[in-house]
Amino acid sequence: xxxxxxxxxxxxxxxxxxxxxxxxxxxxxxxxxxxxxxxxxxxxxxxxxxxxxxxxxxxxxxxxxxxxxxxxxxxxxxxxxxxxxxxxxxxxxxxxxxxxxxxxxxxxxxxxxxxxxxxxxxxxxxxxxxxxxxxxxxxxxxxxxxxxxxxxxxxxxxxxxxxxxxxxxxxxxxxxxxxxxxxxxxxxxxxxxxxxxxxxxxxxxxxxxxxxxxxxxxxxxxxxxxxxxxxxxxxxxxxxxxxxxxxxxxxxxxxxxxxxxxxxxxxxxxxxxxxxxxxxxxxxxxxxx
Amino acid sequence: xxxxxxxxxxxxxxxxxxxxxxxxxxxxxxxxxxxxxxxxxxxxxxxxxxxxxxxxxxxxxxxxxxxxxxxxxxxxxxxxxxxxxxxxxxxxxxxxxxxxxxxxxxxxxxxxxxxxxxxxxxxxxxxxxxxxxxxxxxxxxxxxxxxxxxxxxxxxxxxxxxxxxxxxxxxxxxxxxxxxxxxxxxxxxxxxxxxxxxxxxxxxxxxxxxx
Numbered sequence: 343x344x345x346x347x348x349x350x351x352x353x354x355x356x357x358x359x360x361x362x363x364x365x366x367x368x369x370x371x372x373x374x375x376x377x378x379x380x381x382x383x384x385x386x387x388x389x390x391x392x393x394x395x396x397x398x399x400x401x402x403x404x405x406x407x408x409x410x411x412x413x414x415x416x417x418x419x420x421x422x423x424x425x426x427x428x429x430x431x432x433x434x435x436x437x438x439x440x441x442x443x444x445x446x447x448x449x450x451x452x453x454x455x456x457x458x459x460x461x462x463x464x465x466x467x468x469x470x471x472x473x474x475x476x477x478x479x480x481x482x483x484x485x486x487x488x489x490x491x492x493x494x495x496x497x498x499x500x501x502x503x504x505x506x507x508x509x510x511x512x513x514x515x516x517x518x519x520x521x522x523x524x525x526x527x528x529x530x531x532x533x534x535x536x537x538x539x540x541x542x543x544x545x546x547x548x549x550x551x552x553x554x555x556x557x558x559x560x561x562x563x564x565x566x567x568x569x570x571x572x573x574x575x576x577x578x579x580x581x582x583x584x585x586x587x588x589x590x591x592x593x594x595x596x597x598x599x600x601x602x603x604x605x606x607x608x609x610x611x612x613x614x615x616x617x618x619x620x621x622x623x624x625x626x627x628x629x630x631x
Numbered sequence: 632x633x634x635x636x637x638x639x640x641x642x643x644x645x646x647x648x649x650x651x652x653x654x655x656x657x658x659x660x661x662x663x664x665x666x667x668x669x670x671x672x673x674x675x676x677x678x679x680x681x682x683x684x685x686x687x688x689x690x691x692x693x694x695x696x697x698x699x700x701x702x703x704x705x706x707x708x709x710x711x712x713x714x715x716x717x718x719x720x721x722x723x724x725x726x727x728x729x730x731x732x733x734x735x736x737x738x739x740x741x742x743x744x745x746x747x748x749x750x751x752x753x754x755x756x757x758x759x760x761x762x763x764x765x766x767x768x769x770x771x772x773x774x775x776x777x778x779x780x781x782x783x784x785x786x787x788x789x790x791x792x793x794x795x796x797x798x799x800x801x802x803x804x805x806x807x808x809x810x811x812x813x814x815x816x817x818x819x820x821x822x823x824x825x826x827x828x829x830x831x832x833x834x835x836x837x838x839x840x841x842x
Contacts, residue, residue: 414721417720420742421742422651425655426659429658429745432662433662494693497693
């Protein structure tokens with residue numbers, strides 16, 4: 343209940359009332375307490391805001407680590423646009439202008455320009471915060487988009503990325519962007535763990551397969567330096583990071599996202615080098631493609 | 632000397648993992664009247680046999696799997712080498728230095744002027760044309776040299792050292808007139824008119840000089 347205090351300030355109060363009854367159960371009088379909970383209320387709000395800010399900072403940090411990769415994803419189609427335009431001019435400027443070739447080059451410009459803006463739109467979505475919107479979508483496509491964004495970064499670090507998506511994977515129902523954020527987070531972690539590897543090959547495998555009739559399992563497996571037992575227990579705790587500049591929120595937020603979807607996110611050590619992070623996503627019944 | 636092998640139309644190979652980039656380069660290079668073949672990976676390109684026609688390779692530095700620099704290193708070990716024009720979206724200096732040191736013809740960073748690429752391609756093809764001509768000439772000289780008899784090769788070896796017929800005859804223990812005939816045969820079979828020419832040929836063939 344919000345009340346006006348004597349000094350005119352409106353504050354939140356928690357009002358509790360208990361009746362005093364006689365032996366027959368008749369109410370004799372009321373006891374009441376009125377607790378000023380304004381400060382608690384404010385603290386709760388501040389906490390929610392802070393969590394939101396942290397989640398956002400984490401997303402920005404994660405995307406920030408992919409700057410080179412993203413630039414490459416945008417620059418490839420842009421480069422093609424410029425070259426196509428150069429080609430179109432040359433086809434038109436020749437002694438005998440070749441209109442068909444020029445037209446085809448122009449059509450490619452439209453296609454590649456759209457591709458560049460799609461990449462930008464995808465990044466914006468990945469950075470956006472907002473209430474989760476669950477939709478039914480093709481998981482394979484969503485994974486492919488994230489793999490494409492991290493590809494150049496992986497190549498730069500000499501890491502080979504493999505994708506194993508089960509054919510006929512059922513469509514999942516989840517917040518597509520949030521699932522991509524989790525996946526991107528796990529992939530960045532894996533790339534970091536792999537960068538320190540010098541004595542064996544650097545491999546990263548993203549797989550998705552049907553786990554049960556009502557869920558699919560997504561796994562991010564790396565051959566990185568692994569996680570020691572003590573760290574493993576704290577890995578999902580907020581502000582715990584094994585990276586020198588890590589915020590320590592990535593896995594905590596990822597886990598809360600997956601749990602909000604009714605799934606779980608966990609880590610297991612591989613038989614060989616490295617670790618595997620896995621999470622489940624629910625499938626609507628009869629949602630097979 | 633005229634080339635024995637007639638060279639056919641030049642061809643430009645483009646290797647880039649991005650299909651859109653490949654298509655745009657294909658169109659641009661064709662627009663200046665050159666033949667183009669595109670490949671999406673180093674491996675795919677390696678399956679293709681290199682032509683006897685003058686050629687050049689337009690190569691993306693960064694590709695999944697085998698990188699452009701890896702491919703360059705691999706091709707350098709081949710007998711038939713072709714000039715490489717590198718293009719890259721984010722080339723740093725050390726990368727371009729590495730490529731150029733390993734014998735790259737040109738290193739272009741995106742965004743590049745189309746004329747720069749076209750010029751580089753033309754120059755690379757001209758260099759390859761010259762290389763092919765030299766190779767063909769050398770092959771022809773070898774063929775001629777192999778048509779000599781063992782004794783004629785001996786005579787040739789001594790002639791290019793500047794020995795006179797008389798000296799050669801003494802060295803080989805034969806008549807001077809025989810040396811004269813053999814020497815004429817060498818000049819005819821090697822299709823050369825002067826000793827100076829013969830010396831140049833011997834240098835090209837790196838014929839071991841009997842000491």
